[in-house]
Amino acid sequence: xxxxxxxxxxxxxxxxxxxxxxxxxxxxxxxxxxxxxxxxxxxxxxxxxxxxxxxxxxxxxxxxxxxxxxxxxxxxxxxxxxxxxxxxxxxxxxxxxxxxxxxxxxxxxxxxxxxxxxxxxxxxxxxxxxxxxxxxxxxxxxxxxxxxxxxxxxxxxxxxxxxxxxxxxxxxxxxxxxxxxxxxxxxxxxxxxxxxxxxxxxxxxxxxxxxxxxxxxxxxxxxxxxxxxxxxxxxxxxxxx
Amino acid sequence: xxxxxxxxxxxxxxxxxxxxxxxxxxxxxxxxxxxxxxxxxxxxxxxxxxxxxxxxxxxxxxxxxxxxxxxxxxxxxxxxxxxxxxxxxxxxxxxxxxxxxxxxxxxxxxxxxxxxxxxxxxxxxxxxxxxxxxxxxxxxxxxxxxxxxxxxxxxxxxxxxxxxxxxxxxxxxxxxxxxxxxxxxxxxxxxxxxxxxxxxxxxxxxxxxxxxxxxxxxxxxxxxxxxxxxxxxxxxxxxxxxxxxxxxxxxxxxxxxxxxxxxxxxxxxxxxxxxxxxxxxxxxxxxxxxxxxxxxxxxxxxxxxxxxxxxxxxxxxxxxxxxxxxxxxxxxxxxxxxxxxxxxxxxxxxxxx
Ligand SMILES: Nc1ncnc2c1ncn2[C@@H]1O[C@H](COP(=O)(O)OP(=O)(O)OP(=O)(O)O)[C@@H](O)[C@H]1O
Ligand SMILES: [Mg+2]
Numbered sequence: 118x119x120x121x122x123x124x125x126x127x128x129x130x131x132x133x134x135x136x137x138x139x140x141x142x143x144x145x146x147x148x149x150x151x152x153x154x155x156x157x158x159x160x161x162x163x164x165x166x167x168x169x170x171x172x173x174x175x176x177x178x179x180x181x182x183x184x185x186x187x188x189x190x191x192x193x194x195x196x197x198x199x200x201x202x203x204x205x206x207x208x209x210x211x212x213x214x215x216x217x218x219x220x221x222x223x224x225x226x227x228x229x230x231x232x233x234x235x236x237x238x239x240x241x242x243x244x245x246x247x248x249x250x251x252x253x254x255x256x257x258x259x260x261x262x263x264x265x266x267x268x269x270x271x272x273x274x275x276x277x278x279x280x281x282x283x284x285x286x287x288x289x290x291x292x293x294x295x296x297x298x299x300x301x302x303x304x305x306x307x308x309x310x311x312x313x314x315x316x317x318x319x320x321x322x323x324x325x326x327x328x329x330x331x332x333x334x335x336x337x338x339x340x341x342x343x344x345x346x347x348x349x350x351x352x353x354x355x356x357x358x
Numbered sequence: 359x360x361x362x363x364x365x366x367x368x369x370x371x372x373x374x375x376x377x378x379x380x381x382x383x384x385x386x387x388x389x390x391x392x393x394x395x396x397x398x399x400x401x402x403x404x405x406x407x408x409x410x411x412x413x414x415x416x417x418x419x420x421x422x423x424x425x426x427x428x429x430x431x432x433x434x435x436x437x438x439x440x441x442x443x444x445x446x447x448x449x450x451x452x453x454x455x456x457x458x459x460x461x462x463x464x465x466x467x468x469x470x471x472x473x474x475x476x477x478x479x480x481x482x483x484x485x486x487x488x489x490x491x492x493x494x495x496x497x498x499x500x501x502x503x504x505x506x507x508x509x510x511x512x513x514x515x516x517x518x519x520x521x522x523x524x525x526x527x528x529x530x531x532x533x534x535x536x537x538x539x540x541x542x543x544x545x546x547x548x549x550x551x552x553x554x555x556x557x558x559x560x561x562x563x564x565x566x567x568x569x570x571x572x573x574x575x576x577x578x579x580x581x582x583x584x585x586x587x588x589x590x591x592x593x594x595x596x597x598x599x600x601x602x603x604x605x606x607x608x609x610x611x612x613x614x615x616x617x618x619x620x621x622x623x624x625x626x627x628x629x630x631x632x633x634x635x636x637x638x639x640x641x642x643x644x645x646x647x648x649x650x651x652x653x654x655x656x657x658x659x660x661x662x663x664x665x666x667x668x669x670x671x672x673x674x675x676x677x678x679x680x681x682x683x684x685x686x687x688x689x690x691x692x693x694x695x696x697x698x699x700x701x702x703x704x705x706x707x708x709x710x711x
Contacts, residue, residue, distance in 0.1 A: 168586065194588035202586070208579035219576045222569050223588040231569075271587050 119182065121146045121307050122167070122198075122275055127176035127186075128331075129159075129166050136162040138331040139176070144275070144324075149301055150309045151318045151339070154328035155352050160311045161203050163328070164277050168200050169193040180275065195223065199273030201264035203280050203311070209253035213244055213263055216252050220270030235270055242266045242296060258285050262293075269300070276300075278310040282317045294320045315353070319343075327352060391707045402552055406545050414544055418616070420657045421551040422609065427637035427649030428558045429605035434635070435644035436566060437598035438578030440495075443484075443502030445630035446509050447603045450477040451610020452620055456527055457519050459539075459615075466540050466611050473611065474604050480505065481603030485596045506626050513622030520620070527618040540615035547616045554612065555650070558605060563646050565601070574598055578644070606634075636682055640689045642696025651698050656685060 120143035129137040137159040144150045152160050165171050167178055169190040178186040185193055194200075199220075208216050217235035218228065225231040239245045242262045247255065252263060261281045268276060278297075282290050294317050300306045312318050318325065318339065325342040327335040329352065335345045342348055402421075406414055426448065433439045454473030458464035484505050488498045514522045535542030537550075565571045573594045576584035585591055614620055624630070641652025660678050667677060693700050 170582075190582075190585040191588050191590050194586060200586055202583070206580050206583040206586075208576055208583060210579055211575060215572065215575070219572050219584075219589075220587045222572055226569065228567065228569055228572065231572075267587060 123179045127173045151322035151325045158328040159331040197274035199268035200277040205260045207252035214248040217270045220267040223271045275307045282314040423637045423653035424650040425555045426634045431638045433602035437574035440499045441502040442499045443506035444634045446506040447477045447606035448610040449625040451607030452614035455611040456614040477607030478600045478604045481599040485599035510626035525620040642698035648698040
């Protein structure tokens with residue numbers, strides 16, 4: 118079976134800084150693929166390169182067998198890749214519901230259909246009761262959930278989540294993990310997540326990739342990766358195990 | 359995979375009549391709002407029966423600014439693209455319909471078939487240059503000024519439209535109103551601009567709640583986030599500019615046939631562009647009632663002020679402009695979202711109407 122997302126030898130520089138250097142990874146359909154690594158490792162930059170925010174300086178990216186590197190972000194989304202922003206970016210002046218309706222309008226011509234779809238997504242993410250609130254007035258965890266809801270509303274085949282668990286309380290993390298698991302099981306959604314919360318990574322991931330200074334230092338099943346001496350040294354630290 | 363395909367083939371749902379009407383569905387306006395709206399409309403319809411000619415001319419001016427403010431609001435209020443050169447579209451609309459009428463006797467309603475597309479094309483050129491080459495924010499606003507300035511100088515040297523000596527429509531004393539040729543008494547123009555304002559309001563209300571309207575708001579709120587949910591922002595912004603330009607040029611026809619004279623130097627001046635945006639700024643950018651309320655407040659108060667100054671025999675040139683500036687300052691400092699959101703809260707109406 119060929120990969121749903123295939124990143125091959127991708128590099129991205131910012132002036133002198135090599136933020137992502139020669140990264141390759143394959144995400145299979147229905148995988149939950151976690152990317153971990155210390156601050157500044159290049160995780161978000163890698164996401165942005167996949168989503169079309171940056172054009173890679175080298176390498177190729179393919180989604181469902183089609184080259185997408187260099188495609189603009191809106192086109193990448195239309196092909197079926199949804200994303201969240203690490204620094205959340207809801208449409209601040211609009212209501213929670215309108216935020217999600219906008220996502221749903223990608224594949225719905227009629228606003229009524231989009232509204233129905235959006236309400237369904239909001240129920241799923243426990244945001245339904247806040248639907249008439251302005252997005253700017255939400256708490257940070259709720260805004261993170263709103264990011265997920267808006268991305269989900271576009272009906273992606275692949276969802277890229279950038280630290281959506283950060284700042285959540287343990288019970289909220291568990292709830293989010295449950296939601297992701299359910300989405301993955303019932304709708305066959307493929308997920309790539311950047312995450313520092315190891316509790317969530319261990320609960321969710323089928324594969325883990327570790328990035329350090331822009332390079333892949335380990336990749337494999339979660340249990341193996343966390344035992345890798347280099348990973349422990351550069352990222353996890355002995356005490357976390 | 360199948361899920362994806364399903365989604366992509368989502369029914370093309372044409373925006374037919376029934377959908378249009380159902381979107382206009384007034385059910386989601388609170389009852390109090392509807393009553394208020396009905397009373398206001400009734401008053402405006404009845405107004406000519408008990409107002410003087412002078413008062414009627416002020417009402418016409420107010421409605422003119424309500425209309426152009428609404429048209430400008432599509433671009434800035436809905437889609438977040440600041441135009442400081444909307445006099446360009448008024449001017450194109452005015453000059454084209456007037457020149458065709460003068461040279462060929464073309465009725466203005468037919469002239470619109472020429473003037474509106476030209477204004478839309480002008481908007482498209484500005485939009486294309488700006489959005490293609492990533493000219494945004496302040497620079498975009500400056501670009502819109504630049505185009506209005508080009509037009510000002512161009513029309514001032516263009517003999518076919520009278521160049522700097524002006525373009526004049528033939529005027530007579532009218533006993534009858536000829537709506538087809540827009541020759542008649544002020545009352546005809548009053549009802550025309552009233553109808554235009556009401557229609558523009560309904561059109562904008564429909565647009566704001568449409569798919570395109572949602573995309574506009576997404577772009578206005580956060581363009582990168584909009585792209586991340588698949589919105590083709592270039593096309594979305596182009597639509598806002600072109601629609602706003604077309605609507606605004608309509609007001610140009612009104613302007614030309616109501617005032618009967620056009621001077622490029624005035625019609626395209628920055629001052630005219632600024633006048634258009636003051637109403638929505640004060641009433642509430644991005645709201646539907648803001649431009650209307652702003653026009654009433656600003657023009658209404660400014661004319662009252664002029665009247666009072668006249669009565670007490672004070673002649674202050676520029677008093678109106680100073681007054682505008684003062685109003686703007688006050689609103690920016692006290693209620694930066696404009697007066698309408700505040701009024702709406704006081705009346706217990708939804709804020710985003
Ligand atoms: N737009 C940019 N311009 C210049 N440098 C950038 C830009 N974005 C990121 N960088 C740099 O690239 C490196 C990788 O940043 P990136 O945000 O990808 O890290 P990260 O792994 O997501 O970190 P974190 O866990 O803190 O989110 C950092 O050194 C960062 O300063
Ligand atoms: Mg990051």
